[in-house]
Amino acid sequence: MTPRLELRRISKSYPGVKASDEVSLQVAPGEIHAVLGENGAGKSTLMKIIVGAVQADSGELLWDGQARQIRHPAQARALGISMVHQHFSLFDSLTAAQNIWLGLDRRVSLEAVRGSVKRLAEQYGLPLDPERPVHALSVGERQRVEILRALMTEPRLLILDEPTSVLTPQAVQGLFTTLRQLAAQGCSILYISHKLDEIRSLCQRCTVMRGGRVTGEVDPRQETNASLSRLMIGAEPSRPSPRAVHAQAPVRLALQGLAAAPSSPHGVPLHDLHLVLRAGEILGMAGVSGNGQQELMSLLSGEDGRSPPGTLLWSDDGGGVRDIGALGPRQRRALGLHHVPEERLGRGAVPVMSLAQNTLLTRREAVGRWGHWSPAKASALAAGLIKRFDVRAAGPDASARSLSGGNLQKFIMGREMSATPRLLIVAQPTWGVDVGAAAQIRAELLALRDQGCALLVVSEELDELMELSDRLVVMARGRLSPVVPVAQASVEQIGLWMSGLWDGDGALPESQAMRGGAAGAGEARHVQA
């Protein structure tokens, strides 16, 4: 049978990175084909090439056996390629039907759209009232709007990008039913995910990507979670000889039953977190982003002051213990708790302000009496950081936004690492920086550790965590896995844990079911209906 879509040796480079490196892929008619990979593996770039949002540098794309050039999304739509994006693009104040109508040919009347939406919704078991405004819909229902919008064009290839990341387990089952039905009618489906269980239960083929390359094409039904995660994450990285871990190193910060409801509608609730951060030790936190890491870091840094009393206990060198839950970021920083946020521009730095001014966010060197700050001292501090961390910038007066992402990362990392922190919490320490700078940042982190600083490194790059950390923990769905010394951790085990499966039986923990609260219950009812 001629494949519906075939990619041959597709390559795409961005400055400094090969997002797609000779990727080949075949999707048969009616096949549900998974594309599995960690964030940054090149899945999104590949999909953008297929829908025409991005042009490949080289390689061929065949549609029904014929070579095609897809230059922009309208062309892809004309061929019958539709995509449901991870982040919805819906107008809150319009109804579901109006939102769908917006994306269609002008000649179709809203009335006709309403009818087809109702018909499609019934046909595919996607219960949805087209007259309800989007702001009144649950997340799962919003996704149905997106899917119905894609189905309106009668696609022959439907691409879904991480469709279950916002869904409750019941809603996931409902979605799978719909997708199987679509496939049975001959529509090909490309299913992008990093959730092993889902892929194994839904898909017939699976292309695994890592670092822009295809690392395997398998039948996921024949694989185990362990074998899939090995393909996804790669071979066991070579590790530096394990350090003697000071098991009895002094505790710097203890989390005792830290929990919090989400502060935003798309947030993740944190459940009963227990963790000990020790002086002179790096604790690596693995996990797919969006599983509560952001929420946890906000609670630790003090930006989110809702930690329940007695759940965040700081120990100073003299052995005194104090509850820091009520302290703000500045007070915690005064104790020595520094933090590098994941979002660099706009959070770690003010885009329009100079690097010198940006030192004032977390450093006090240039601040004197009466809150007067000295531009000369701030400039000197910034100039020192630029020099020491090899930041490519025009100088201390360059605005933060004039720096490339990697250079700004070096600046912010440098600002916090050189502040002689006693606990440093870092998200994605080497994100976007080149190999040499990454090595320098890692060396500085290790040096900090050896000076007795406690470090918590949150990263999606397992290799990096394996290389840096003394102990590892995984965060998934707002909960923490057991902590293992890195010498005893295997990539397979960590990969499994990243799916939230550390209870052994693969059952979804209750925290997932609780996510979304009432909306989740509502969806369960719809699915059964």
Add this chain to the structure above:
Amino acid sequence: MFKLEARARPSRWISLASPLLALLITTLIGMVLFASLGKDPVQGLRMFFWEPLRNAYAWGELGLKATPMILIALGLAVAFRANVWNIGAEGQFVVGALAAGWVAMQAGPETGRWIVVPILVAGTVGGLAWAGVTAWLRDRFHANEILVSLMLVYVAELLLQYLVYGPWKDPAGYNFPQTITFLPATHVPRLFPGTRLHIGVWIALAAVVGVWWLLFRSMAGFAWQVGGLAPAAARYAGFSSRRALWGALALSGGLAGLAGALEVAGPLGQLTPYVPMGYGFAAIIVAFVGRLHPVGIVLSGLLMSMFYIGGELAQSRLGLPKAITGVFQGLLLFSLLACDTLVHYRVRRVRHGHRPAAEPASPPAAAPIHSGQEVR
């Protein structure tokens, strides 16, 4: 055909030239306006740009009107930079004037010149308290400060009318809606004989220096501006958004109230229903035309003062309607906003007939990390 094209980075040069360009456009439209009203455009412009500068007395009047607007605009510049949209300075000005007027009415024949100090302090506190209402509603109930501060202007004006038509009416004033004429001891000291300029000028200049320090050298001002520019960065740094809200409103309200007190204890000398002269609203334009910078505000304050005086002259000498002042102010603000487009965009000629290829609007979003603008 012309096309607007986003600049890679905002132009600093245009940012400074934009107010001048806006002034030029305002002048040109003003000339058309004069001509279409059947007046000699040159004569009209004379009223606005020459008469207010003709002699020492004229300069004194210019400074007299510029002083309150500069004071108010300084506070507003701080608030706007902190992303706190206090547009109710007019109301804070009125309440400041009321508080100052009350203190002035307490003076007796034996009261010394020291009374001026409590008058000015009362005005400042009055304006601050009025802005505090906005801050509290915003802080406590998330009420929009734009609407609240604006609506409180009308409340303040009604309060003023109630007082001058009622309890504070001068018993010997032939039933006119006004208070007693304040005793000479309550008048703020004048600077030069023959002009009405008073020490408010020095206070305004001191405020220029103070606000400059606050904005560019103090941690408090820095923190407020970070809150305005990047709220997430302010949270990360641990700068309190509540403190920024209260601080910015207190400062802008206090300065507006002080300006009100200086009016009452200066040129007005009593409270009448005509205390609100639009300085509080004009100061919004002054702040923006002055690029929210203390020095720029001094220049734009003088310009706006010329418009006020020119409008009055055009009214009395050319028989133009009073609204002409407001028309000029509005023209200037609108031209400025239009010209500010050029700070972020540039105009490019597009050849006729040749349409750019219908590129999809989707950016190459796959590599935001790597495609960020590299430094030079």
